[in-house]
Amino acid sequence: MLYLVGLGLADETDITVRGLEVVKKAERVYLEAYTAILLVDKEKLEAFYGRPVIEADREKVETGSDEILADADKVDVAFLVVGDPFGYVPAHLIFLALCYIGIISNSTFSATTHTDLVLRARELGIESKVIPNASIMSGIGCTGLQLYNFGQTVSMVFFTENWKPSSYYDRVKENVQLGLHTLVLLDIKVKEPSLENMARGRLIYEPPRFMTVAQCAGQMLETEEERQEGVWGPDSLAVGAARVGAADQKLVAGTLKELAEVDMGRPLHSLVLIGKRAHDLEKDYIREFAVDQATFDASWQKGGYGTM
Amino acid sequence: MLYLVGLGLADETDITVRGLEVVKKAERVYLEAYTAILLVDKEKLEAFYGRPVIEADREKVETGSDEILADADKVDVAFLVVGDPFGYVPAHLIFLALCYIGIISNSTFSATTHTDLVLRARELGIESKVIPNASIMSGIGCTGLQLYNFGQTVSMVFFTENWKPSSYYDRVKENVQLGLHTLVLLDIKVKEPSLENMARGRLIYEPPRFMTVAQCAGQMLETEEERQEGVWGPDSLAVGAARVGAADQKLVAGTLKELAEVDMGRPLHSLVLIGKRAHDLEKDYIREFAVDQATFDASWQKGGYGTM
Numbered sequence: 001m002l003y004l005v006g007l008g009l010a011d012e013t014d015i016t017v018r019g020l021e022v023v024k025k026a027e028r029v030y031l032e033a034y035t036a037i038l039l040v041d042k043e044k045l046e047a048f049y050g051r052p053v054i055e056a057d058r059e060k061v062e063t064g065s066d067e068i069l070a071d072a073d074k075v076d077v078a079f080l081v082v083g084d085p086f087g088y089v090p091a092h093l094i095f096l097a098l099c100y101i102g103i104i105s106n107s108t109f110s111a112t113t114h115t116d117l118v119l120r121a122r123e124l125g126i127e128s129k130v131i132p133n134a135s136i137m138s139g140i141g142c143t144g145l146q147l148y149n150f151g152q153t154v155s156m157v158f159f160t161e162n163w164k165p166s167s168y169y170d171r172v173k174e175n176v177q178l179g180l181h182t183l184v185l186l187d188i189k190v191k192e193p194s195l196e197n198m199a200r201g202r203l204i205y206e207p208p209r210f211m212t213v214a215q216c217a218g219q220m221l222e223t224e225e226e227r228q229e230g231v232w233g234p235d236s237l238a239v240g241a242a243r244v245g246a247a248d249q250k251l252v253a254g255t256l257k258e259l260a261e262v263d264m265g266r267p268l269h270s271l272v273l274i275g276k277r278a279h280d281l282e283k284d285y286i287r288e289f290a291v292d293q294a295t296f297d298a299s300w301q302k303g304g305y306g307t308m
Numbered sequence: 309m310l311y312l313v314g315l316g317l318a319d320e321t322d323i324t325v326r327g328l329e330v331v332k333k334a335e336r337v338y339l340e341a342y343t344a345i346l347l348v349d350k351e352k353l354e355a356f357y358g359r360p361v362i363e364a365d366r367e368k369v370e371t372g373s374d375e376i377l378a379d380a381d382k383v384d385v386a387f388l389v390v391g392d393p394f395g396y397v398p399a400h401l402i403f404l405a406l407c408y409i410g411i412i413s414n415s416t417f418s419a420t421t422h423t424d425l426v427l428r429a430r431e432l433g434i435e436s437k438v439i440p441n442a443s444i445m446s447g448i449g450c451t452g453l454q455l456y457n458f459g460q461t462v463s464m465v466f467f468t469e470n471w472k473p474s475s476y477y478d479r480v481k482e483n484v485q486l487g488l489h490t491l492v493l494l495d496i497k498v499k500e501p502s503l504e505n506m507a508r509g510r511l512i513y514e515p516p517r518f519m520t521v522a523q524c525a526g527q528m529l530e531t532e533e534e535r536q537e538g539v540w541g542p543d544s545l546a547v548g549a550a551r552v553g554a555a556d557q558k559l560v561a562g563t564l565k566e567l568a569e570v571d572m573g574r575p576l577h578s579l580v581l582i583g584k585r586a587h588d589l590e591k592d593y594i595r596e597f598a599v600d601q602a603t604f605d606a607s608w609q610k611g612g613y614g615t616m
Binding site for chain 2: 152
């Protein structure tokens, strides 16, 4: 049996009791280590589980899935995933982009999803089970913003000098026109081959990087500057969320201009662009975290929030 | 400290290790017992936790929140919530509807959210912490449908002879026009006062009821019949999900007409109406659960799925 076990969002104790039982009993335990990270390292997990954990980087999952699945028709194999096993995988968009610019093929893209691992297990006649856990997609409810007021979730990748993809803008625009909130998941680069080196056929990894709320807000303002469709502006309200579910979770509400200057500490960060259908109860909740409550109230009123 | 502890989706072992520590140490433990249910009863939870659990029905949370919060500035109080504490609360829409028809006031509506419990704690100077867990909003990823292809989530209430609210239709329409999937959460009635008795000022509860995938599909077809805007039809594809995350989890894919006849067993059920932006990888995954793969393929092609 292949078990996909969700680890939740913050530390080693966020695994479920059922998930922990599976990890303790499994023949082999892999940790998916390239689409998201826990706030603790592998050694801490190993100490907590009382057993070794094999790190599965992108290469192992894409090209070595047969190793992961070996004998899984006879023994139990646990594949640990930060958050929920079927939660959103931000790496998708990065890979879509890489496909788009022709650096990797589309088949590589599909191989980045955990769905694909299950599909391959199915082909090999191996059963699989999922142990769900918290995902940022529901965890973001900690902002007080109601989940039924969210539209599509989007990803924000690190802009480079020559590459500032703005396809996310069109999706956010669809949400904004309906007055819905948008959860923006921020790029992480853990053991990512650098574009330049990939193009030269060399597999050299970039140092790990995690996008901050400030970087995201800054890039959003940059995109609006370029697209000029008024989907958002410097006074648009958003909430930055850092380390959701952890003891040092931090929420900051403010305008994009304010958030572009905010320091929210260590990763992981996410951002929610607030939709105009927002309810007064949501406002009451988030204004507590405002960078500046006067600016917040003024932007709320001027922006026509709560009026759709 | 007020702890809102997510219990996850299926049974007593779905609590996180961190959540279990909180439950074991807290002075008092309440179980929110009216917006969702676990697949096990309170006695099983009490045996697992090794301590008594106080059931908090709607009345206690709305009118007795001071009892729940008593001394929480000095001692730890745990408030257990099925799924994720800030996950979607299907009762919202029921209450919105009750507000709409004037049976209860809007203040009662706002009191149904867990957000409100936190807001009241905040007013009393009591700190609160959330222990996240799996929610149906990410758990629904088990269908293989990608979470970033979902639009707004909606709720479906039990229709009665004279009351068939169709406001959900407008929200689903927004998703359908964008080609997005829609998660439909199905009504549950646990210790709900009956409308008729409420109107007469009597507090008499209806027996517990849980909407099935078949009932939901049937009601959707009824609404389309009435609205005639062609947002969906008998051949529209959907996925029914029962007991997500449990050992006997069951998925069935098919047309709404097929799903209106399907028996998916005990609660809880949810339904996803598939959007036309669907990816081939999503198709590959869900057609395994098709009532009839030939019908599924034909409806996929005829409906233009995967073409947006």
